[in-house]
Amino acid sequence: xxxxxxxxxxxxxxxxxxxxxxxxxxxxxxxxxxxxxxxxxxxxxxxxxxxxxxxxxxxxxxxxxxxxxxxxxxxxxxxxxxxxxxxxxxxxxxxxxxxxxxxxxxxxxxxxxxxxxxxxxxxxxxxxxxxxxxxxxxxxxxxxxxxxxxxxxxxxxxxxxxxxxxxxxxxxxxxxxxxxxxxxxxxxxxxxxx
Numbered sequence: 001x002x003x004x005x006x007x008x009x010x011x012x013x014x015x016x017x018x019x020x021x022x023x024x025x026x027x028x029x030x031x032x033x034x035x036x037x038x039x040x041x042x043x044x045x046x047x048x049x050x051x052x053x054x055x056x057x058x059x060x061x062x063x064x065x066x067x068x069x070x071x072x073x074x075x076x077x078x079x080x081x082x083x084x085x086x087x088x089x090x091x092x093x094x095x096x097x098x099x100x101x102x103x104x105x106x107x108x109x110x111x112x113x114x115x116x117x118x119x120x121x122x123x124x125x126x127x128x129x130x131x132x133x134x135x136x137x138x139x140x141x142x143x144x145x146x147x148x149x150x151x152x153x154x155x156x157x158x159x160x161x162x163x164x165x166x167x168x169x170x171x172x173x174x175x176x177x178x179x180x181x182x183x184x185x186x187x188x189x190x191x192x193x194x
Contacts, residue, residue, distance in 0.1 A: 023050025046171030075144025
């Protein structure tokens, strides 16, 4: 089973995660940031990743530390669960529409973290989620998960729809990349290691 458990504690946040990459997409998420909970629940469902995540952060300051640290912990949990990356397709891509919004996510579980974020968002927030934290979350997740991650907004005006399309596309692309392929012996690389 490709599973992991992570506990991350700092002076600003306390986070516990249980993850199963071979699940059905069941999620129980409580970060104290409602919009982030909604996005991670969508991510889990679209990726068929079972996720239990509980976070307590210094929300009296603002949600920055909580959102970023959840991205870090989620990336570490994912990296631990995927392990040596043997037998997986490695690459994944998805286009997801959400009403007027259309997002594209293309990724490589390469263990070479990188983020290309082409999702122009206005200054502001959705609920208590500052929009500039979407990129910070994705960077924290990608770098701690060992993912080369490209995220592009093709069209969209409503920021809730835009971010929902992004998180769903991330889940779908991960599901594709995590697929075990019996033709792959070891890792899917000419180097022999990821």
